[in-house]
Amino acid sequence: MTHRRALETLDRTLRDLLSVTNPELRHIPFGGKVVVLGGDPRQILPVIENGTKNQIIDAAIINSPLWSSITILILHKNMRLQATNSDAASQKELSDFSEWVLSIGEGNVPSQLPIDTPDEMLVPIPQDFLIKDYTEPIPTIVDSVYADLANQYKNVDYLKTRAILCPKNDTVDEINTYIVSLLPGEIKQYLSCDKVVKAPDSHESYDILYPIELLNSLNGSNFPTHELNLKVGVPIMLLRNLNQSIGLCNGTRLIVTALGDMVIQATIMSGSFVGHSVLIPRIRLTLKNHKLPFVLERRQFPIRVCYAMTINKSQGQTLATVGIYLKTPVFTHGQLYVAISRVTSKKGLKILIEDDNGNYCDTTKNIVYREVLAAMNCQTNYSAI
Numbered sequence: 001m002t003h004r005r006a007l008e009t010l011d012r013t014l015r016d017l018l019s020v021t022n023p024e025l026r027h028i029p030f031g032g033k034v035v036v037l038g039g040d041p042r043q044i045l046p047v048i049e050n051g052t053k054n055q056i057i058d059a060a061i062i063n064s065p066l067w068s069s070i071t072i073l074i075l076h077k078n079m080r081l082q083a084t085n086s087d088a089a090s091q092k093e094l095s096d097f098s099e100w101v102l103s104i105g106e107g108n109v110p111s112q113l114p115i116d117t118p119d120e121m122l123v124p125i126p127q128d129f130l131i132k133d134y135t136e137p138i139p140t141i142v143d144s145v146y147a148d149l150a151n152q153y154k155n156v157d158y159l160k161t162r163a164i165l166c167p168k169n170d171t172v173d174e175i176n177t178y179i180v181s182l183l184p185g186e187i188k189q190y191l192s193c194d195k196v197v198k199a200p201d202s203h204e205s206y207d208i209l210y211p212i213e214l215l216n217s218l219n220g221s222n223f224p225t226h227e228l229n230l231k232v233g234v235p236i237m238l239l240r241n242l243n244q245s246i247g248l249c250n251g252t253r254l255i256v257t258a259l260g261d262m263v264i265q266a267t268i269m270s271g272s273f274v275g276h277s278v279l280i281p282r283i284r285l286t287l288k289n290h291k292l293p294f295v296l297e298r299r300q301f302p303i304r305v306c307y308a309m310t311i312n313k314s315q316g317q318t319l320a321t322v323g324i325y326l327k328t329p330v331f332t333h334g335q336l337y338v339a340i341s342r343v344t345s346k347k348g349l350k351i352l353i354e355d356d357n358g359n360y361c362d363t364t365k366n367i368v369y370r371e372v373l374a375a376m377n378c379q380t381n382y383s384a385i
């Protein structure tokens with residue numbers, strides 16, 4: 001979900017622009033323009049790094065002064081889950097799965113145990129989805145999602161329809177490193193150039209206090225790593241908008257076709273620009289983190305390998321095969337729902353859960369902030385479309 005400040009900024013801008021010709025429009029939301037928003041309150045709320053529940057809910061549009069001007073229209077049909085067979089059994093299976101996905105999103109699957117807060121539940125995962133027999137979890141989930149990788153690793157149709165999802169970036173990196181190591185060919189390594197951004201209040205001793213090894217070890221969400229190991233054929237995801245007019249947006253998935261010293265050549269995997277070959281340059285990216293007393297500047301290709309991705313990054317994706325690896329449980333509202341709702345059929349979903357000791361487990365944490373769902377439901381002016 002977008003931060004409410006983005007919507008409020010659009011509102012003020014439209015009021016400013018439109019009131020030039022008609023001053024009365026300054027007092028009307030969005031200057032009188034009709035604005036259509038699309039969203040699902042069961043999905044992840046605005047990301048506030050290390051934010052408390054109150055800070056996260058405060059950033060949601062339900063707490064915007066504009067909320068009272070919004071009319072809610074509800075979509076009733078899950079278009080992602082459509083049966084290929086029209087027989088009664090397939091329809092029933094799909095409708096049961098769709099109901100289970102919704103009940104996870106709404107926090108209606110009864111908790112096995114009361115855990116820390118009323119927002120958190122320990123929910124059982126149906127046996128059909130569970131990966132049970134494994135000694136090494138990563139190779140097992142990789143085999144399940146990327147079956148026949150040795151023959152299919154260059155097949156774009158194969159790559160674009162599957163992904164492994166995890167709550168945290170370090171698990172994602174572990175899985176991506178493992179899969180890249182399985183592919184034939186030489187690894188080409190790209191190291192970033194990192195430095196502390198000099199601000200007026202930066203201390204002269206920063207270079208001594210924060211050695212380059214420390215800067216290189218820093219990572220952030222939606223930020224490339226210092227060390228990027230690639231091979232031709234590896235799928236990557238863009239982390240910044242480079243050029244929207246040719247489809248190079250934050251979240252675009254591509255497949256690497258050539259690894260130069262200064263640029264990476266890649267082909268766009270999906271969307272309106274599918275099949276287009278593009279060049280990706282190194283750019284300067286900055287990392288601000290409230291735990292760091294400085295801003296880090298990293299010069300690196302704005303990409304990550306994307307055989308595996310975080311659940312947050314998977315928002316908006318539609319995939320035929322999804323493996324969810326819960327080495328650690330989800331940590332915020334809507335993550336479990338987003339993960340299980342990426343898939344287009346019941347048989348495409350596999351889940352591997354580990355408990356705190358790394359052993360097989362068939363229950364996992366689900367977090368639902370009911371206040372947000374209640375705010376969406378408490379409006380009386382529903383219209384079904």
Ligand SMILES: Nc1ncnc2c1ncn2[C@@H]1O[C@H](COP(=O)(O)OP(=O)(O)OP(=O)(O)O)[C@@H](O)[C@H]1O
Pocket residue numbers: 040079080315316317318341
């Ligand atoms: N009218 C439609 N007819 C057929 N398929 C559709 C239709 N609308 C959406 N879909 C398909 O359903 C899937 C989800 O659509 P879309 O990504 O637009 O939904 P969304 O609400 O943004 O999803 P989410 O927020 O869960 O990522 C896509 O695969 C899309 O092609």
